[in-house]
Amino acid sequence: MRTALVTAVAGAVVAFLLGLLTFGVQATVHPHDVPLAVVAPPPVADRVQAADSAEVDIRVVSADEARNLLRDKEVYGVLEIAPGQATIRLNPAVNPSGTQVAQQVLTGVAQGAGLPVRTETQAVSAAERTAPLAASALLWVGGMVAGLLFVVLKGRDLRWLSATAAAVLVTGSTAGLLAWWGVTLNVPTFAFLLAVATAFALLQAGLFKHLGIRAMGVLGLLYLMAPAVAGQVPELLNPVYRAVLWSWTPFRFSAEGLRSLLYDGSVSTEWWVFGGIALLGVVLLLAGKKAQTDRADGIVDVGVDQADGLPRAERQHTA
Structure with a gap:
């Protein structure tokens, strides 16, 4: 009975939060100033x-x-x-x-x-309108999947190599998709794509190192809510969403930077933002110990002493 009620309440709370942070952004859109x-x-x-x-x-x-x-x-x-x-x-x-x-x-x-x-105005195709936000989401998903698989496959060393290699490959695949859709990328735009992918992958790798598979709770939620916010302009958003979500979401900076580079080739703040995200990822990768890998069979290691088959804490107590 208790478990049934707790799981039901948890489902309702999660649904409410997702609705608030995703669909609520679009449902409350109204122009002002x-x-x-x-x-x-x-x-x-x-x-x-x-x-x-x-x-x-x-x-x-x-x-x-x-x-x-x-x-x-x-x-x-x-x-x-x-x-x-x-x-x-x-x-x-x-x-x-x-x-x-x-x-x-x-x-x-x-x-x-x-x-x-x-x-x-300069003619803009549907692909060009879609490309900045779509590319941002793909770069995020690529790094997130690579980090998740590193945990699932119980990777031990060279997590940073997995992240940087994923960033390069995801950038290449994303650039290929954009080219197929008819979006022309110049060298600065491709370099920015690579910088965003690297920053995302390093941050995600750092979070997976410290949180293990639980990092998906953070990274997945960011992916669900950020595109809905980043696709809007601040003057159309409810002031609460503008202050709480739009003001800091990295998807906004990546989409705005890519859109600018596609048409007038000038970004400044965005380089600093993703440089900071990459630095944070490096710090997380270098700091502390990695999270303990969850056992596939659900058994938790309680530190059994092989000498007598008792947990270490009990053996010391009986001594």
């Missing part, structure tokens, strides 16, 4: 600013300032209004969810002003 830029003459600019709301943050700026903001990914879209024409400019290096919201809002603003609208 989405940054947009508008270039318009004064009379029109006044009407545009009147369209500002809690969902969007419209900035009326000069043409040069607007393009700089878009290039630096500080806004999700730019609307340039000229006599008889409105042009929406988008940056493919920006998260597609944010770009979609920007295009919808700015199109509505232009149509409200009675102007025809055209959109200027």
